[in-house]
Amino acid sequence: MILTLTEAERQIALGISVAVALGGLVLAAAGTQDTMEVHGWLILVFGAICAIVVIRDLWGPEPPRSRLESYYDEPIKAGIIASMAWAVVAMFVGVWVAALLAFPDLTFDGAWASFGRLRPVHTSGVIFGFGGNALIATSLHVVQRTSRARLPDQLSPWFVLVGYNLFCILAASGYLLGVTQSKEYAEAEWYADIWLVIVWVTYFVLYIRTLARRKEPHIYVANWYFMAFILVVAILHIINNLAVPVSLGHAKSYTIWSGVQDAMVQWWYGHNAVAFFLTAGFLGMLYYYLPIRAQRPIFSYRLSILSFWGITFFYMWAGSHHLHYTALPHWVQTLGMTFSVMLLVPSWASAGNALLTLNGAWHRVRDDATLRFMMVAAVFYGISTFEGSFLAIRPVNSLSHYTDWTVGHVHAGALGWVALITFGSFYTLVPSLWKRDTMYSPALVEWHFWLSLAGTLIYIFAMWNSGIIQGLMWRTYTEEGTLAYSFIDSLRAMYPYYIARTLGGLFFLIGAVIGAYNMWRTIRSAPSSAPVEGDVPLSAATAVARG
Amino acid sequence: MDISHDALVAFSKSWGLFYLIGLMIGVLIYTFRPSNRKKFDRAKQSVLDQDDKPWT
Numbered sequence: 001m002i003l004t005l006t007e008a009e010r011q012i013a014l015g016i017s018v019a020v021a022l023g024g025l026v027l028a029a030a031g032t033q034d035t036m037e038v039h040g041w042l043i044l045v046f047g048a049i050c051a052i053v054v055i056r057d058l059w060g061p062e063p064p065r066s067r068l069e070s071y072y073d074e075p076i077k078a079g080i081i082a083s084m085a086w087a088v089v090a091m092f093v094g095v096w097v098a099a100l101l102a103f104p105d106l107t108f109d110g111a112w113a114s115f116g117r118l119r120p121v122h123t124s125g126v127i128f129g130f131g132g133n134a135l136i137a138t139s140l141h142v143v144q145r146t147s148r149a150r151l152p153d154q155l156s157p158w159f160v161l162v163g164y165n166l167f168c169i170l171a172a173s174g175y176l177l178g179v180t181q182s183k184e185y186a187e188a189e190w191y192a193d194i195w196l197v198i199v200w201v202t203y204f205v206l207y208i209r210t211l212a213r214r215k216e217p218h219i220y221v222a223n224w225y226f227m228a229f230i231l232v233v234a235i236l237h238i239i240n241n242l243a244v245p246v247s248l249g250h251a252k253s254y255t256i257w258s259g260v261q262d263a264m265v266q267w268w269y270g271h272n273a274v275a276f277f278l279t280a281g282f283l284g285m286l287y288y289y290l291p292i293r294a295q296r297p298i299f300s301y302r303l304s305i306l307s308f309w310g311i312t313f314f315y316m317w318a319g320s321h322h323l324h325y326t327a328l329p330h331w332v333q334t335l336g337m338t339f340s341v342m343l344l345v346p347s348w349a350s351a352g353n354a355l356l357t358l359n360g361a362w363h364r365v366r367d368d369a370t371l372r373f374m375m376v377a378a379v380f381y382g383i384s385t386f387e388g389s390f391l392a393i394r395p396v397n398s399l400s401h402y403t404d405w406t407v408g409h410v411h412a413g414a415l416g417w418v419a420l421i422t423f424g425s426f427y428t429l430v431p432s433l434w435k436r437d438t439m440y441s442p443a444l445v446e447w448h449f450w451l452s453l454a455g456t457l458i459y460i461f462a463m464w465n466s467g468i469i470q471g472l473m474w475r476t477y478t479e480e481g482t483l484a485y486s487f488i489d490s491l492r493a494m495y496p497y498y499i500a501r502t503l504g505g506l507f508f509l510i511g512a513v514i515g516a517y518n519m520w521r522t523i524r525s526a527p528s529s530a531p532v533e534g535d536v537p538l539s540a541a542t543a544v545a546r547g
Numbered sequence: 548m549d550i551s552h553d554a555l556v557a558f559s560k561s562w563g564l565f566y567l568i569g570l571m572i573g574v575l576i577y578t579f580r581p582s583n584r585k586k587f588d589r590a591k592q593s594v595l596d597q598d599d600k601p602w603t
Contacts, residue, residue, distance in 0.1 A: 071601060146594055148602040215602035218590045288594060297591040302578045305587075309574040313567065331556065 001158075002057035004067070004074050009155040014054045016159065020166075021047025027191060030249040035177045039170055039191070039251070046166055063154075071144045073433050075157040079137025080426055080433075081523075082165055083130050084516040087419075090125025090172075091509040097122050098505050102498040112176040120175040120187045126414065127185065127277065129168045134422045135281040136161055136203070139226040141429065142288045143207060146223055147214030156206045163199035167192055179251045183266050185273050186240050190253040193241040200237065204230050221304045225284035228312050232276040240269035260327045267322035275315035278413065282421050283311070283350055286381075289425040290354055290374045294364060299356035303349050310346025314339050321392035324401065333394065340392030347385035354378035369445040373424030376453060380416025384409060403470040404497070408463025415456040415508055423448065423515055430519050440521035448511045448518070455507030458500055466497035 002010060021044050028040025097118045100106050107113040140157055144150060151157055171188040174180065180187040188196070207230055211219060243253040257265045291298050298304055320328060320336030355378055358365055365375050387409050391400050400406060427445055431438055439445055473493060476484040577583065 069600060069603065071599070144601070145597075145599075150601045216590075216593065218586045220590050220594060222594075291591075291594055292597075295595065297595060301587040301591040305578050306574065309570065313570060329552075329556075331560075 001074050001078070002054055003060045004063050004072070005154045005158075007062055009153065010054055010058050013155055013158070014051055014058065017047050017050035017054055019047075021051060023047070031251065032249070034250050034252075035174075035179050036191070036249065036251040038177060039174065039179070042170070042173060043166070046169070050162065068150060070150070071141075072151045072154060072157065073141070074154075075161050076137045076141045076429075077433055078158075079133050079140070079161050080429065080519070082161070083133035083137060083422070084426070084512075084519060086125055086129025086133060086168065087512045088509075088516055090122055090129050091505070091512050093118055093125060094122040095502060095505045095509050098498065098502040102495060102502060111178070117175050117178060120180065121172045123185060124168070124171050124175070124187065126419075127273075128171065129165075131278065131282075131418055131422070132164060132168070133161070134426070135226075135229065135277075135285075136164060138285050138289070138425055138429070139207065139230075139281070140210075141433075142220075142222050142226065142284065143210045146216065146220035146288065147210060148216050149210060149213040151206065152209040152213060156202055160199055160203040160206060163195070163202070167196045167199060170195070174251070181241075181243065181253060181255065183240065183255070184270055186237070186266070186269060189251045190241070190243050190245050191251070193237070193243075197234070197238060200230070200234050204234060220288070221298075221301065221308060222284040222288040224305075224308050225280045225287065228308070229276050229281035229284065232272060232280070232312075236269045236272050236276070240265055260323075263323055263326065264320060264328060264332070268316075268319035271319035271322060272315055274413070275311070275318070278418050279315075280311065282418050285421055285425045286350075286354055286374065286378065289421075289428050290357060290371075290378075293368070293371050293374060293424070293428050294358055294361045296357055296361055299353050299359070303353050307346035307349040307353070310349070311343070314343045314346065318343060318392065321397065324394045324397045337392050337394055341389045344386060344389040347389075348382055351378050351382035351385070354381075369442070369449045370424050370427040372449055373420045373427065373452075376449075377417050377420035377424060380412055380420065380456070384413035384417055387412060399471040399475070400467060403467040403474075404463045404494070405467025405471065408460045408467055411456070411463065412460045415452070415459065419508075419512075420452060420456075423452070423512075426515070426519065430522050434523050435527050436522055436525060440518050440525055444514050444518040448515045451507045451511035451514070455504045455509075455511060458504030458507065460504075462497040462500035462504060466494050466501075469493050469497075 002013070005013060024040050024043025024045075024047055026040070027043060028037050031037040031040055096106065097115060100115050100118070107115075111117070140151065167188070170192040174189060174192065175187060179189050181189055186193075207227065211223065211227075241255075242257070243255045245251075245253040255262055287298060287304060317339040318336050320332045321340045322336075324333050324337070326333075355375070358371075358375055361371075365371050390396055391406070391409060427439060430436075470490050470493070473485040473490040474483075474487075478484050
């Protein structure tokens, strides 16, 4: 991989690696009395490994000029592998925390394995580790193909990918150590946050530079979604993480926002993380890989533009629905609720656009599990956005808030929509990037599909039941006007559902492990004898429309 | 300068509405402008054209 960099780029890469390692040393020295010291050493080791990898090929031959006549896919391949590795680890932790709720002894008396520390490892691991790597990889693939232009240089995509994974490692390891700023989906502390800003701005600049080199006059709509994702995540991340550290030698920091403003900023961030990280970016995937795999153009290009502007501008205002019945001014709650309900229009426009694209190709959906992943993802996108609008209505929220219903809703979106569209995109990408005819085993893709679907359904049905029972038990009064059930009563009622959800999660995890194994075997298999022409998916089901 | 809560609410409720409607009109014009039709049709077809090489 280093050999694809020019000699000048290798020298800069070495410089950056050494600088990162030295930065780690400074953190370790400054934070000797703090958990920050561990992170300092970790960054030092990470930087040193990067430096060694670069040095090994530092004086290797210069990449040929002919490289400019092809797309730069090396970092995309690495991103897919990183994404699947994070998926397996973080989904395993997810099954573990689910089991902890039913069997609390599974912490094995380790502070690091308590629910409060493992849970953010799961959430950040799947959202940022699995989802983020998938978004970086697919966005760099889509922007090159739709712009008909190669990435502008070889170094910055690697900086983005490797630097981003350093952030993910710092975040996950920090949670186990007890380092957290206690903001949901933004738990990582100030030094990791600053690092992510550097990485993310580089990502944004890289994307813009590639678009600026485009040979297609019009920017394809998938890129709009990826751009919105990159730009808005940068804004959200910076504003929500404005904080003052206790000292430069301490991991702990305090946010500059106070009281209800802090809550509003956090949920403006939190909901837009769902909107722009977990929705806009993955819609970018959908608008490119679904037409490619189905071999049909998107049903309505105009509709995709209308829903783009609808989604980007409505979502910005929806965050306050997380704070119904709080100190937040009533009109701000109502504003969030109204925009959440309005969001149903562009959301269903996107889901409908995807499903109508498949109209006429249903036989392919039947035969091709990869396309089926994408189809079911679009259906779950429709279901979870409807559910989201519904849950945001204040009286509904009074029943659902703080219950497992919310958890079920999140997983309908995260498992059913985000993960399935990612797997569908990966099964399209892996054979074409590694120049193989097909996946190693189409049968294993089927297994993955059905395990994922079964796991998701078990999970969300368990959480619907559990959430509504919880909500009802918490609001049932006796004739004397006292609460009919204690909290412990409601907890006991959850027991069977917690076991069911663990089982559903386990199914999903097994599916992901099978998927990772299948991709690994595909990568390790012999390249196809005939050179693959173009990016056409080559499964029997889609080969029909080639040429 | 001291901005009162009421002033901010009034500003949000009026200008917030106007700019969103303005944006909507702009988006509708862009989307349905007849001169853009050819561009959009080309964009939607061209992703299926897989020559897998950057154009030089």
